[in-house]
Structures are given as C-alpha cells and as structure tokens.
Amino acid sequence: MRANPDARGLLEIAATTFRADVLPHVAPEARFAALMVANALEIAERELKGLDAAGHSMLGALSLLYGEDADDALSGEDLRKRVEALQHRLCIEIAAGDFDNEGQDVLMDSLEAIVEARLGISNPKALG
C-alpha cells in the first residue's frame, strides 16, 4: 500500500517550506549550506517527478541518429536501459571516428537535446 503523501509529495512540500520559511531566517554563516540543501531538495524533487520524461526526451534525441521510434510505452528501468544501450552505441561510434567527417550537425543536435533533458533535472536555469 502506498502512503499518502508519497515520497515525491513529501519532498515537494519540504523543499517549498524550506525555501519559504527557513531560508530567510538562516544566519549568514549557514546560508551557503542552506542554499545547497534547498538546491539538493529541488534536484531530487525534479528527478522523482521527471525522470521518465527526461528519458523519453533522450530517446527522442537518440532517434535523430538511429531512427528508432521513441517508444512512449517504455518507463522506469526498461526506459533507462534502452537509453543507456543507445548512448553506449553512440559512444563506440564516436570513438571509432564515425562522425569525424560527416553527420556532425545531427550529432550536435542530438547531444544538445540529451544534455538539455538532463539539465532539466539538475539545473533548469542553465537551459537559458
């Protein structure tokens, strides 16, 4: 049985409360640590909420190169494994020189989309 609120719900309210009610009252010498705590809570919150969506974005980015359709049905562990397998394949091809002379534009688009998906979780502000 799932408890209510679940981990995601708890993290969300903890992060919001921390930022609104705790951070403003933190002494200057603890402010840096407090900001790091807020940052960590928010990353964890985004990861719990958005990991599958990021996985689908990465799959979509890799399909630019491999033409595999971004299987919307995949989720959780299966999705993660598919993304990892395609990323591994891409690493091998890059190292073998497959993109040295052609295909760099598509590769760059794909790499940017992969990083954007991960940035959406770790630091959306840097998406600029």
Added chain:
Amino acid sequence: MHVVKASDQSPPSLLSGDNRVRLEQWLAAQADASRVTVTEDGRLGGGAISLNLAVTLDVDGGPLTGRHACVLRAEGGGRISASIGKLREFVVLRAAFAAGVMAPEPLLGCDDPAVLGHDFYIMRRAEGLGAGHAVTRSEVAQPELARELGRQLGLLHRITPETEGLDRLGEAPDCPAQETLAQFRRWFGELARRDPVIAWGLRWLEVNAPLPGAVVLCHRDFRTGNYLVKDGALTAILDWEFSGFSDPMEDLGWFCARSWRFRRPDREAGGIADRADFYAGYEETSGRRVDPARVAYWETAAYLRWAAIAVEQGLRHSSGAERSLELALTGRMLPEIEMDMLRHLRAIGGMAVDSVASGAVEKVA
C-alpha cells in the same frame, strides 16, 4: 577563495595542543628565531581540496622578526587526481613569486609528517574579494583588471622547465595535448563509453590536437574565483595546487571558459572583460602572441577537465570517502559543464575538425 564558507566543516584539530607547540618549534628553527607564536584567526574558504587556516605569526629574532598575517595551507581531506602535493605547490609558488607574479609570498614549506601529520606551507595572507559571483557583479566591464591578469599570466609563462628549483615538478611533457588526452581518458575511464558528450569531447580533442609548441609553467586553475581583488585592483593570484608544465595557451583557454564567467557569460575573459583586454596584457609580458585557435582547443579541454574533476568530486562523496553536500552537488554539475562545452564547439564550428590543428601549427611555426 578567502571567504569563510559555511560548507567548511569545523576545522580538524590541526593546531590543537601538541600540534601547535610542534609547529611553533619547527617555525622557530626554520626562521632562525628565538621564539615563534602562532595565533589562529579562523579557517578560510576554498577548502574543497586544501585546508586553509588564517594564522598570525609573532616572530622573535631572525630575518622574519615581527608580526605576519599568514595562511597555513595543508593537505585537505582527499587529494584529487589533478592536484599536486603541498610541497610541490610551495615550490611553484616560490618560482612564481620570484618571477614577479602577484602570488602570495611563500615563507616556509614542510614535508616532515612529525610536525602536523600533513605536508603544509605558510604564505603571506593577501587581502581582497575572491568569490566569482562578487568579482563579476560590476555593472561596467573591468578591462584594466583583465589586462593585469593577462600580464601576470604572461610573467608566469616566462618560467620554463629549465628554471632552477622546479625539479620536484617532474618531467615536462613533450606534447601537452597528447598527455592531456591520455590523462582525460584515464580520469573518465568507463564514463567515456556511457556518456556520448564526453566521448565526443575526447574524440574532438584527439582529432584536433595541435603539434607541440612551447611548454611553460602553467597555473592550471587560473580563473575568476582564484584571484583576489581590492578596490577594483588585483591583489593576489591563489590556488596553485594544479600547477604544472604545459602549453601556455591552456591557461588562457581555462580563464576564458564559460564555467568561470559567473554572472557575466557575455564577458568572455573571466566574466570581467573582453578577450582582447586579457590577451593584450598577456602579450605585453609573455613575449609571445596569443594563438586564438590554440586557445579554442584548450578551452574544449578545459570543459572536459572541469567535467572530470566534477565527476571525481561527486564520487568522493558517493563512495563514502568524504561525505559532503558540496561535493555531491558538484557531481551533479556535469550536464551544465557539458552544455557549456557544446556551446563552445558550436561557436567555433567554422574551424572544427582538421582546421584548428593546421591553423594552430601555421601560427606557431
């Protein structure tokens, strides 16, 4: 870096009890003094890798007689792959100071574990603001500061592997680009087969590697955040723990990388001014021209180097070697660093693959 950060845990008892007595006796012997008293003024920031303690020395007798505001810099919790030991750092600092670089004056270095347990050295304490966000807060650009930083780097780069007293640094690399690439491959290990952005960065460095040119003493962490500024003027260049012999353009690429522009990514020289200001200062003192293609090469290397360090910092936390939220969050900076690298590769797209290396060679030749 000389800012007290809350992230620093309470100082380990580096100077408690017997340690202080041993340190004072050692200092007195080294300084030819009849007595030295050490007063602790608190821990300074920048301690992710090293431990920086503000101390005041009261020296009775000998050439150093008097009161000195100093920093005691000791080996921190865990050395990372890129860092050199404290004694090597001391040697570098001495060479830089002797060459007229605005580095804190190094006074005494110690590699006898019987004194404090760790290698450490003592240097004069410089004043000023260091934090990158503070230094780049200024509404107006700071071209004179950038030019002065360029001049300082130029002075440092006059130091060659033949300079006396640098034996501790080991052999200078024949080909810095190839050595760096091999080092990155070791550092990234398996990640280069899992993360295609890292794989592409490494491949790009391999294909575009310039032929060897000049090899000089490089700071290797010369960037905004690692120098102090007071009333708009440079007071000291800090954090020499990554120093070593390399291609001089490596330091310029590192300085200009987006990662160190803080509030002002539009100001390409360290978030403070244009590249032209920084380059002009460099050319005034270094005795060589800036090679923009080579700088671009080393800027790509800068992102990979910073990525490798971030990954390693994250692992220091995750492995349990050193539990720390700051290290954990540094590990999560990887995508941001990778995005900066991709932006850089896009920006120099016109000279990607083949053209960088040949262009650089022509200019060097």
